Amino acid sequence: MSTLSFLLIEDDEIERMKFQRVVSKYEPNHIIVEATNGEEALEILNDDNQPLPDIILLDLNMPKMNGIEFLTLLKNHDRFKYLPTIVLSTSNNHQDLLECYKTGIAGYIVKPLKYEDYALKIQSMVSYWESNELIKG
């Protein structure tokens, strides 16, 4: 099993805590880098001192740059476009789903209300990516 590094882009603090808690409880070796919005995420990605994450987790509803805008920038970038991106959204709106898959995502997870359900979904997502081969660096 490999160690994964996640870039979590999420403006809600508790959502970030939830993700941290679920992942660290499941596999403490995984690395989670947090960004509270798209711009911050781009700064992190562009920082040469930091390695690129393996997987990006993206919230759709964010202030300033929203998820889809960020996704579009990412997918137009020479290097970043290969980063698998999974959307974490509150909305199962058909329009949003279509837009995301069109732009290019590796998954779309609707955040359930119950924490237990959420934990289950995140765990299965992480375990799925643990067993995937990834482009490192």
Added chain:
Amino acid sequence: MNRILPKPSELSSTKEKEVRNAFIKNEVIPNDILEHISEAYLVLDLTGNIIQINEKASNLFKHAIKDSKLFIKKCICDNTFPDFIKLYRALLRNGHLLGQKICIQSYNQPKLEILIRATVLYDANQKPIAFQCLFNDQVDRESFLQNYHEQKEQLVTVLENSSLGIVFIKNGKILKTNTTFCSLLGYDEHELSTLTINDISFPEDVENSQKIIQKMNLGKINHFHFTQKYKKKDQSLLIARVRINIIKDEIGNYLYHVAMLEDITKEVQESSMLKALNTLMSSIIGKSNIYEIAWEITQKVISLFGLEDCVIYMFNHDRTLLEQIAAYGDKNPKGREIINKITIPLGEGIVGTVAQTGISEIVNDTALDSRYIVDDKYRASEITVPIIADGMVIGIIDSEHSTKNYFTNTHLETLTNIANLAASQLKSAMNLQRFLDTEKQKSLLLNNLQARNQELQEYAHIVSHDLKSPLRSINALISWLKEDYTDVFEQQKTNHIPLIENTLDRMEKLINGVLDYSKIDLENNEYKSIDLNQVIHNIKKTTYIPKHINILIKKPLPILKIDHTKATQLFQNLISNAIKFIDKNIGIIQIDYEDHGTYHTFSVKDNGIGIDKKYHQKIFKMFQSLQTNAESTGIGLAIVKKIVQYYNGDIWLESTVGKGTTFFFNLKKVS
């Protein structure tokens, strides 16, 4: 009058008639008739050879006949011979000679005046071949004169009693007129005798009538019909149908012209007004602008009346004066342009007065009316008609004419009609404008409303999502509390945590309900054919249905053109609602429908607790739940009603408390 017809007494009844007819028709008089003729009769070829002769003629011309040839010259008195030659030529030219007097003197006989009548006889090719002549030596001066006077009297009687105006004209000068002619033009006979025909004609007609006269004088035509305008003594207009004849003597010399005039002034004016009115009607129908209507009236129509001038004024309420907005005549040299526009204050002039009173006026002689205002030039008469819309004078139609007494009641009537037409057209134009304004406002309002609706729906959508996120956070935090402080909670033995969880659950359901409700209008409306049996089947698979409840489809449901999501929401909410309220040990939900041609009536029947009649309206309202439990949000039936209404259907229910409820709804068939 120098034409003398044969005296009726000359020949006896029927024979006379036959001779006459034959004679006039240029036919040879048959022999059997000739015997009865008391007159001298002979037929001569063109060179004077006698072809036929009766006894009387033989006696009369005895000495002049030699070898069957009539040497007529021998009989003619020397001094009348030139006349005789003229008569001969006239005979050849006209084909007949009716009652010409000549003087003959036979050998050893006294001079004798005889009356000669003759016709030319033609061959089949209309070539003259002979003359036949009748001579009457019974003529005496007295009977001739008597005859002449008789006929003159007859003519005078006819002349005087004719309803036609008759005038004798020589070289343009008026020789004689009848009473009708005098009264038509308003002059007495003496006055007329000092005038020429040009004096009573309009300048523009003079050239034309002179051309006609010239043609007649050249012998090209003998009579001519035409319609012409004449100036009466009072300067008003006479329109007449004219027949003009040229009168010549037997030998073709011009004597004079006779013109007969029939007064058709009224007729012409009335028919032209009717025509003009029709023209106007069709040209201003649909026009919505007062200026355009005014120009149409002045330019197209007034010219049809033969009016010289017309100006339309518009009343300016702010400045209380009348402004010229359209004109015909000298004021309007070209296009839609008025030269030297004037304004007339309300109450001033004839126009200003009519604008004030709202009563039309005809001024027969503007020289006698102190109110008359000279605009571009002085004109002798004026007619002024107000344009009245909704009891208010909005404008004036004014026309002036260079002749006095020009305007009649017919003009007044017609101009009033035109004014009414203009007013009503204007009124409908204003109504149209008002209608268009309202429509514009309406569509603006509608657009606003649509925008607001859209905003509201997006708002509901966003708010629902935003509301969900704190719920999720609370849920997570509670879970951590439970996880981190398991020991403490177990000691306390309180069930607060599950209550909070239930409340959160209910809150999420509410939010989802609002979201679904707001989505009904928002989503795209593809009308695909949906098999309702499949819809129910799917609902059964995805919805939790307790074991003791059975869902029955009474007969296979139809295939409808409806949005799949809406159809699912509709039946799912009704079924969930039924499930919630079934209190029996064996629950039955029965789905059925009836085909009513243009629509279906569906029913969802349960054997639940039933709904009291007083709640039948309330249950369809948002957040109106009759039960307080976590399952019932009070949104389900609101969504059902909204979907049914979305498809222009009705929803209602029948229920017996304790026994069950049936919901009915109509869905129109969409073609």
